[in-house]
Amino acid sequence: MTDLSIQEASDIARSYRIIRDKRKRRATITKHLFLAICSLVMVYPLIWMIVSSVKPDNEIFGNISLWPSEFIWQNYPDGWEGLFLSFTVFYKNSIIVTVLAVIGNTLSCSFAAYAFARLEFKGKNIFFALMMMTLMIPYHVVLIPQYLLFLKIGWVNTFLPLIVPRFLAGDAFFIFLMVQFFRQLPRDLDEAAMIDGCSPFKIYWAVILPLSLPALATTAIFTFIWTWEDFLGPLIYLNDIRDYTVPLALRNFISQDSVSMFGQLFAMSILSIVPIFIFFIFFQKFIIRGIATSGLK
Amino acid sequence: MSGVNLNKVVKSYGDLEIIHGIDLEVHDGEFLVLVGPSGCGKSTLLRMIAGLEEITDGTISIGDRIVNDVPAAQRNLSMVFQSYALYPHMTVRKNLAFGLGNLKMPKAEIAKRVAEAAKILQIEELLERKPRQLSGGQKQRVAIGRSIVREPELFLFDEPLSNLDAELRVQMRVELAGLYQRLGTTMIYVTHDQIEAMTLATRIVVLQAGRVEQVGTPFNLYNYPQNKFVATFIGSPKMNMIEGKVNNKGLDLPDFGQISLPATAPKSGAIHFGIRPEQFTIVKSGSAEGDATSTGEITLIEYLGSELFLYITLPSGHIVLVQASSQTQYKTGEQLTLSLTAKNAHYFGEDDLRIPLYDEKK
Numbered sequence: 326m327t328d329l330s331i332q333e334a335s336d337i338a339r340s341y342r343i344i345r346d347k348r349k350r351r352a353t354i355t356k357h358l359f360l361a362i363c364s365l366v367m368v369y370p371l372i373w374m375i376v377s378s379v380k381p382d383n384e385i386f387g388n389i390s391l392w393p394s395e396f397i398w399q400n401y402p403d404g405w406e407g408l409f410l411s412f413t414v415f416y417k418n419s420i421i422v423t424v425l426a427v428i429g430n431t432l433s434c435s436f437a438a439y440a441f442a443r444l445e446f447k448g449k450n451i452f453f454a455l456m457m458m459t460l461m462i463p464y465h466v467v468l469i470p471q472y473l474l475f476l477k478i479g480w481v482n483t484f485l486p487l488i489v490p491r492f493l494a495g496d497a498f499f500i501f502l503m504v505q506f507f508r509q510l511p512r513d514l515d516e517a518a519m520i521d522g523c524s525p526f527k528i529y530w531a532v533i534l535p536l537s538l539p540a541l542a543t544t545a546i547f548t549f550i551w552t553w554e555d556f557l558g559p560l561i562y563l564n565d566i567r568d569y570t571v572p573l574a575l576r577n578f579i580s581q582d583s584v585s586m587f588g589q590l591f592a593m594s595i596l597s598i599v600p601i602f603i604f605f606i607f608f609q610k611f612i613i614r615g616i617a618t619s620g621l622k
Numbered sequence: 623m624s625g626v627n628l629n630k631v632v633k634s635y636g637d638l639e640i641i642h643g644i645d646l647e648v649h650d651g652e653f654l655v656l657v658g659p660s661g662c663g664k665s666t667l668l669r670m671i672a673g674l675e676e677i678t679d680g681t682i683s684i685g686d687r688i689v690n691d692v693p694a695a696q697r698n699l700s701m702v703f704q705s706y707a708l709y710p711h712m713t714v715r716k717n718l719a720f721g722l723g724n725l726k727m728p729k730a731e732i733a734k735r736v737a738e739a740a741k742i743l744q745i746e747e748l749l750e751r752k753p754r755q756l757s758g759g760q761k762q763r764v765a766i767g768r769s770i771v772r773e774p775e776l777f778l779f780d781e782p783l784s785n786l787d788a789e790l791r792v793q794m795r796v797e798l799a800g801l802y803q804r805l806g807t808t809m810i811y812v813t814h815d816q817i818e819a820m821t822l823a824t825r826i827v828v829l830q831a832g833r834v835e836q837v838g839t840p841f842n843l844y845n846y847p848q849n850k851f852v853a854t855f856i857g858s859p860k861m862n863m864i865e866g867k868v869n870n871k872g873l874d875l876p877d878f879g880q881i882s883l884p885a886t887a888p889k890s891g892a893i894h895f896g897i898r899p900e901q902f903t904i905v906k907s908g909s910a911e912g913d914a915t916s917t918g919e920i921t922l923i924e925y926l927g928s929e930l931f932l933y934i935t936l937p938s939g940h941i942v943l944v945q946a947s948s949q950t951q952y953k954t955g956e957q958l959t960l961s962l963t964a965k966n967a968h969y970f971g972e973d974d975l976r977i978p979l980y981d982e983k984k
Contacts, residue, residue, distance in 0.1 A: 511707065513703045513705045513707035514707050514709065516674050516694075516701075516703070517709070518720075519694045519695060520673075520695060520700060521695070521721030521724055522721055527724070531720075532709060536711055
């Protein structure tokens with residue numbers, strides 16, 4: 326029988342601890358290395374675009390090195406005025422379309438969702454099923470009938486086809502998102518508000534909406550991103566360059582019959598991401614804040 | 623006038639009828655408690671009075687006005703919900719003022735009423751907080767505050783204390799009783815807790831499966847239950863029920879033997895013999911009193927400090943619950959002789975209805 330002194334026992338324990346810590350550190354390093362490589366693969370196109378925006382045109386596709394031989398910051402001011410019109414106009418167009426689309430979508434979809442989640446009316450289930458079915462139809466299928474419709478009412482070549490449908494709760498995805506959100510709000514709140522003298526509209530406006538900031542923020546963020554970077558919609562409905570949105574304008578840097586200005590194209594592409602970035606930073610905090618608003622027991 | 627009158631009120635969901643034609647009169651200034659087991663329709667009935675559920679048939683009137691088609695907001699009542707239902711995004715002050723704002727009341731009047739209610743309920747220092755920063759008891763006060771600022775003709779409470787812990791529940795119960803005395807407004811209160819019902823009510827309505835079983839004062843319900851359901855539902859712990867057979871000498875009870883019945887008793891059939899735990903007498907050696915006795919074994923003792931409950935297994939295997947003095951020592955396994963007095967007991971026929979044998983003599 327061997328008796329260990331306290332000193333020996335603590336030495337053994339320490340050596341085990343050192344081995345364990347070493348192993349743990351190695352595992353952490355491996356994990357982080359793996360994640361770093363993965364994220365590099367993900368952001369590489371973005372890095373490439375940022376770098377290309379300050380490269381001389383001949384180096385963008387000709388030189389494998391990421392680092393430019395010289396920084397052409399001039400791509401930015403040149404790109405801004407590089408087309409027939411200044412990007413100020415395109416940004417203005419994009420902002421008009423996007424802001425109205427965000428307002429329209431959040432308002433109208435939440436309105437429709439409130440009806441589906443809280444009100445009782447004839448044919449509610451059928452309407453809900455119909456709405457869900459529109460989720461399964463690809464946009465490209467309705468594109469042509471929709472175009473013909475807007476052509477007939479003379480809206481082609483205006484912003485209206487891009488804006489008005491947003492005010493008519495046309496986006497089943499967001500309606501569904503908000504129906505699900507509203508359904509988990511306790512009905513007791515509606516009833517308390519009812520006794521407090523609220524009409525169904527007032528309940529929606531004063532109780533349901535303020536409690537649904539996470540769903541509203543999600544809708545606003547996605548509508549903003551999808552509308553801002555939408556290419557197909559503006560391409561089809563906008564013909565006059567003065568009405569072009571930013572993505573449409575970017576395409577004009579690539580020219581079939583003369584020299585394409587890729588440096589300027591990438592410079593403006595970088596700038597076109599900035600609003601999305603700012604909007605996301607600003608609205609994502611509502612998503613988090615909304616979760617902590619439960620005021621019941 | 624702010625009494626409430628229910629006339630043959632029916633509620634059904636599709637083909638399923640859950641309230642079967644209830645007639646009920648709530649007097650002006652009364653504290654009426656609706657009590658019954660889960661699913662008996664008490665909350666539904668309250669929500670129908672509130673205007674949150676439609677009435678399938680019958681009429682409900684508040685004061686002189688039939689309110690079947692009057693929206694909840696215009697019934698001049700307020701309601702406290704089990705979940706409190708405070709608006710999470712508003713401060714306590716806004717929660718209290720919200721309903722008044724909807725009535726287009728002048729700002730000064732709203733501020734005055736909110737301040738008054740806050741003072742009554744001692745929530746003045748909480749006014750700028752959001753509901754999530756309040757404890758359960760504080761939320762409950764705010765919920766009550768929200769209903770008193772309206773100064774309604776009628777208060778409705780839907781199990782308002784059931785989310786509180788035991789100590790707070792007792793405290794809020796006392797405060798509610800105080801509030802009722804102070805305001806004197808008609809109140810209708812739903813609970814499944816019969817202690818709340820007994821302590822708060824002017825009158826209690828016992829409901830079961832969508833029907834009124836009995837309406838009466840707490841005293842009446844406890845001492846003169848009209849049927850077997852009310853007898854076992856009211857009173858804690860429950861009344862003991864012993865199945866007896868009527869024969870030509872009176873009533874034959876298992877374990878206790880023969881007791882005589884007055885001349886008005888039925889001459890045949892079975893009788894449910896009900897006796898409350900405190901109505902048994904524990905017989906000390908030699909001194910036999912009462913009309914019948916039986917000896918059984920103590921199987922369980924519940925010591926509550928001020929009182930003591932003994933579960934006694936009688937020779938037939940039937941277990942009766944007996945209240946005893948907490949100052950006497952008992953041991954499980956001990957043999958104990960119980961005696962009972964016929965005129966203290968309750969008698970229910972085969973149809974479960976009360977047979978009023980001794981009622982006038984009590």
